[in-house]
Amino acid sequence: MAQKTYAGITIDVNEEGYFTNPSQWTREIALEVAKELGITLTDQHYAILEFLRNRHNSGEALSIRSINHSGIIDVKTFYQLFPGAPLKKATKIAGIPKPASCI
C-alpha cells in the first residue's frame, strides 16, 4: 500500500492518492492535499468537505446532485470551489474514497 506524508503525518493512500483510511484525515492534512491540487481552502470549502465526509460515513452515495441538497452551496459554486473535476478533487481532499457513481 502506498503512503504519503502530509503535515508531518504519514497517510495510507491508494495508487491514485485517495485515502484508504478516512479516519487519518485532519483539517491540516486537507490543507496540504488541496495545495497539491492547486486549491486554497476557505471556510466554504471546509463546510462542503465536512458534508462529504458525513455523507460518506453514513454510507450514502455521493453524486453531483447531492451537493444541491447539501444546503451549503449549489452545484455551480461547487464547480468554482474545486475547478476541473470537482467531485474527484473534493473527495480526495476530504480523505474519502473516489465516488463510484456515474452521476
Added chain:
Amino acid sequence: MDQKFPIKKVNIICAKGAIEDVYATLVMGNGAVMEGIETNLFFTFFGLDAIVKSRMDKLHTGVVGNPALRLPGGLRMPTLLGIIPGMESFTSWMMKGEMAKLDIPPVSEFLDLITAGGGKIYACKLAMDMFKFKKEDLSEHVSGILTVGEFYEHAAGEGSQIIFT
C-alpha cells in the same frame, strides 16, 4: 489509460427523444463535465424534445418494436401488449421511478447540473425550423441555435470527440 492524449472536449449529438436516448446523452454529457472535459450537447430532430420546456420532463420510452423491453420479473414484453392504451405512459413512469431511485434527476434538473459546470446546450437550426419551434419554446439552459457548420466550428480542437448517441 493514455495520459498523453486525453479527451479535452466532447460534442454529443442527440437525435432521438425517447427517455433512453436523451438520458444516454445527458449522463455522458454530465459525466464529461464532472471530469473537467469541455462539453457541448447538440439536440436535433426528435432529440429537441429534451430541451423544449413543455416536453422535456414528459419524455416516454417506446413500448412497440423494442425487443429488449422486459416485464418486471424478466419476461419479454410481447409487442402486442405495447398497443394497450396507457402502456407507454405506464412503462415510462416505471422507468423514471427506477432512475429516481438511483438519484438520476429529471431532464430539466440534469440540464441545470450540466450548465452549472460549464457544459453548453445547443439546438439544431434545421430541426427547429422543421418542427416549427421558436427560441422561446426552449429551456433557458440552451446557449444557442446552430447550423451544422457552426456545430463543427464549436466542435473543433485538439483532443475533441464527436459522439452520436
